[in-house]
Amino acid sequence: MMPQQEIVSKEKQQVEGTEKTRAGRYFVPDVDICENDDALRLWADMPGVTEKDVEIVLKDSVLTIVGTVDAGIYDQLAPVYTEYNVGNYYRQFTLNEQVDSSRIKARMRNGVIEVELPKREQAKPRKIEVQAA
Amino acid sequence: MALIRFQDIDPVRHLLALQQELERFQRNPGLSLGPSGYGAFPPVNLFEGREGMIAIAELPGVESEALKVAGQGRTLTISGERRRETQTDSVGYHRRERPFGEFSRSLQLPENLDLTQAKASLAAGVLTIRIPKAESAKPRQISVESR
Numbered sequence: 001m002m003p004q005q006e007i008v009s010k011e012k013q014q015v016e017g018t019e020k021t022r023a024g025r026y027f028v029p030d031v032d033i034c035e036n037d038d039a040l041r042l043w044a045d046m047p048g049v050t051e052k053d054v055e056i057v058l059k060d061s062v063l064t065i066v067g068t069v070d071a072g073i074y075d076q077l078a079p080v081y082t083e084y085n086v087g088n089y090y091r092q093f094t095l096n097e098q099v100d101s102s103r104i105k106a107r108m109r110n111g112v113i114e115v116e117l118p119k120r121e122q123a124k125p126r127k128i129e130v131q132a133a
Numbered sequence: 134m135a136l137i138r139f140q141d142i143d144p145v146r147h148l149l150a151l152q153q154e155l156e157r158f159q160r161n162p163g164l165s166l167g168p169s170g171y172g173a174f175p176p177v178n179l180f181e182g183r184e185g186m187i188a189i190a191e192l193p194g195v196e197s198e199a200l201k202v203a204g205q206g207r208t209l210t211i212s213g214e215r216r217r218e219t220q221t222d223s224v225g226y227h228r229r230e231r232p233f234g235e236f237s238r239s240l241q242l243p244e245n246l247d248l249t250q251a252k253a254s255l256a257a258g259v260l261t262i263r264i265p266k267a268e269s270a271k272p273r274q275i276s277v278e279s280r
Contacts (some may be wrong), residue, residue: 005234007215009174024149033227043218045231047191047258071148073261077180077187081166082158084176084191086151111193111258114218 009083015090025087029067033093037125040097040117046089047111054113058101063093065113098123166240174236175211175260185265186246193258194218194231200255202262204248209262212237245270 015026029044042063046054049067057064067089074086098120105116155178166177175190190211192200200213214235242248247267254261 007174007232007234007236009172009176010232025152030230030232032229032231034224035227036224040227041224043231045193045258047193050257069148071151073189073259074151074180077182079154079158079178080181080186081164081177081179082155083178085155085159086178087148110195110255111191 026090027087029089042115044113051108061095065091173238188262190260197255202253207242210239
């Protein structure tokens with residue numbers, strides 16, 4: 001049997017570009033995006049974010065994902081050794097595909113958000129039958 | 134011991150204070166966790182609280198059944214596997230950034246902790262392990278006899 005791949009640690013990336021009015025670091029969540037004939041599907045890793053604290057907005061073909069972490073678990077704790085920072089998550093994508101915004105679905109599990117973006121009917125690929133002349 | 138206190142602070146400043154504290158310790162680590170230190174997966178933050186130490190690690194997408202936390206002596210081991218969500222239909226990927234696979238990491242904890250009494254919980258992809266102080270390390274009032 002082939003040995004399973006081991007995960008390597010990578011440092012969180014801070015959001016660059018337009019600055020937020022609120023102070024503090026925003027991080028870029030790691031995402032997977034895949035496409036099939038019916039929909040685009042997106043997953044974003046946002047550890048520490050629950051379903052109540054995530055916001056997904058699609059406006060003018062721009063998809064925005066914002067996840068807010070609850071820093072309350074750190075109340076009354078003093079750091080002694082740290083390897084990563086904690087912060088809210090923010091990421092934007094411009095969608096080329098025609099998405100039916102009324103049918104977007106999202107669910108959150110174990111700090112991962114899954115967003116399903118169904119394509120509009122007219123944007124779906126269609127097979128054209130070729131007839132013999 | 135400088136505890137982070139969040140009472141009476143608004144949530145924004147509260148997070149900013151936490152970020153500054155975490156960064157300060159990232160630059161000046163006060164202790165070493167042994168051979169598997171910075172760069173190992175999962176990254177771990179270690180805190181001191183009233184009852185003992187708290188280790189926190191981010192493990193998004195890991196199910197509790199696929200996660201193992203073990204303690205032996207002063208060594209705390211976090212291991213498991215992150216499996217990709219099952220995909221039935223054939224798909225084309227636009228992006229693949231998220232890591233999947235197996236992981237295992239051992240930490241050397243400071244002395245005077247009781248790993249046999251440690252408790253671990255997983256919520257929203259964040260693993261929290263609470264390790265209480267050993268009985269022998271707790272402060273004790275010593276009675277003074279008069280002669």
